[in-house]
Amino acid sequence: MKKKLFFALAIVSLGVTLSCSTSDDPTPKPEPGKDVEKSGLLTANETWTAGNIYILKGKVVVAEGTTLTIEPGTIIKGAQGTEANASALVVDQGAKLIANGTADKPIIFTSIDDNIKVGQKAGTNLTEANTGLWGGVIVLGNAPISVAGDVKTKQIEGIPANESYGQYGGTNAADNSGSLKYISIRHGGITIGQDNEINGLTLGGVGSGTVIENIEIVGNQDDGIEWFGGSVNATNLLTWAAGDDGLDVDQSYSGTIKNALVIKGKDSDSALELDGPEGSKATEKGFTMENITINNNNNTSKIADLRDGLIANLKNILVYNIGTGSTVKVNGADSQAELKAGRITFSNWEAVLPQGLTLDKFIDGANGEEAKFVSNAKAITAVADAKTGANVSVFGWTYAKSKNAF
Template identity: 65%
Template sequence: MKNFFLSLCAVAVLGFATGCSDDGPEGPVPVEPGEELSRSGILTENETWTSNNVYILDGKVVVNDGVTLTIEPGTIIKGAKGQEASASALVVDQGGKLVANGTAESPIIFTSVDDNIQPGQKAGTNLDETANGLWGGVIILGKAPISVGNDAGVAQIEGIPATESYGQYGGDQPNDNSGSLKFVSIRHGGITIGQDNEINGLTLGGVGSGTVIQDIEIVANQDDGIEWFGGTVNSSNLLTWAHGDDGLDVDQQYTGTISNAVVIQGDEPGSAFELDGPEGTTNGTPFIMKDITVFANGKDALVADLRDGVVVNLENILVLNPGLASAVKINGEDSQAELSADRIKFANWELLLPGSLTIADFFTGATAETVIKFSGNASAIESAGEASVGANLANFSWTYAAEKGAF
């Protein structure tokens, strides 16, 4: 893999040494506390980003194979502006590790350079949940199995050209470890990188079960909140609010468990769950989504779009305020076949429905026989206070969404 050096040249105004050469960096130059530190290119040595500074992602910042980036609790990282090839993002390449373990009291915050948030703060004052697409997002790439066309076993993640020395994901290591993310809030991202192509808040490409993904918040991302491309990583305590497309998006035969999640749909969302099946010939063990609360927007956004022969168990799901056209949709004959074969399963759904919507209406795209598979595992409730399933909302008291009263 090609070695790129950090673009720390010619920035003496920020307190950096200016001597650079094609031989690569000597390592980050120590600076005084409280500075804005610019990072770009491929990190070739271990680094620790500290909470007394603000880190600026100037284009793609790539954690190289064999390198660990550690981010301290309370650290603020801001993505610079720039579309398409110049879009800013933090990318953890295969073999690299991101250790970003915040706390409820001191979460790690990824946001835009337009955000006036400063060290020690949990939120700025000039942006809200309507401000999206201001930078890219966080992309983690592992070596766990994926299902792609021609059963290739590996692929190039969307948004990164195949000509780059990084961006591949997938493999044969289900226990692969890409690091640990805890108490991380990712805000105002999803910038356009091509026609109808934006970056997700958090992208997990072939990420293995040795990785920790928990207590994650995505706010105001122009594209999906979180998207899994295959992989085996278990993910818990997830919240996505005011996403421009789907809340939780699964592709390429993911086989882990997604648990205790909240999806808060904004004015123009896609589905709360967009769930796709394999792209190759394999069709393996159903993945699990459980203990999830969907705050629907009262309009026509789908709650779940099940596509391309997905196999999944959807358990303990609470749906509040769906619109008349909201539904669980079985999309295509291959998905209908999986439902008939009991490889799409529903268990313990509770729905707070508008007066004119019935449970049977809520399930579309399937035969009368398969409608029973949903209706028999769902019940209507009269108020949110009656709910006995869904997410444990207390786990999200640390989030920006909670502070703003989004749920």
């Protein structure tokens, strides 16, 4: 009788063990308040919780077929590393990141050097001037791109070419890489090689099935946000003190970027760097940027750099604090041709121009087509007079707002 009872209990125990092992989310539940180190490939679904701080040791890659869910209010810190060992969160093709913060509980990516603690929205020892302390967030999808040779896929910048992950691009314009909402990414952009840094948020071939809303990038050494092709729409974006460009578009991106605030730092390059296709004319697609405010912070670099024969609709844009020599540059014969053909369009621009600058001089390199900008732009005397640009009230949740950056 005792043997039968023991055997029955063993069977029940085995059944419980098997049941637990087949969970959709097998993440071990860490002790609340503890730092949790993450490295390498994530090959099973898991959830990162707000009661812990997650430390990225090198590249943490959400593998194909895997979903990483991050709870509102979670803090993720990147270890510094060097070159190829720089830390970053990479969402590979066919994987998903579900990182839906809220205005009250944003998800924060920052450096391991940041003294921010669980439950806080900011530390006390770093500012927007602290850049390049870790990598950034890289999302890779299967939407179309335009690169040399018209190949369908390419290895993303910031990931060494010998890695097995890092490919982006394809044929599925509606591809879904997940959902990113109310996320603040700070102090990233570490250099991994000569002229090769990681952006705050990199979107490579990301499709329109992906949600990108309410994103803040602070103090990134390279670009704030860069799109490499793809068709994802993005709304309510803020970049502050990027070391390179605020918003950067490449490789025939074909979505809409709506309601964005770009605040330059003293070392920033263009507020908007906008590139066209790198492949053949057959891969051309246009994009739209609308409701954009640019605080140039008296920086002398370009407001917008229009390059490589882009096709773009640029509308409802406000620019102020314009430094000496800072202009909208129509860069190169291919972009000048697109302006002449009406495939670069300006609509409802307003600019607080410095003394002595006129609208026809504010656009540079238009090659006789200045009227296409001037007739759709207006010089105003103060920001308070603006009737266009971003709705900045939606950025009240950001670190930038807490530091009175706007």
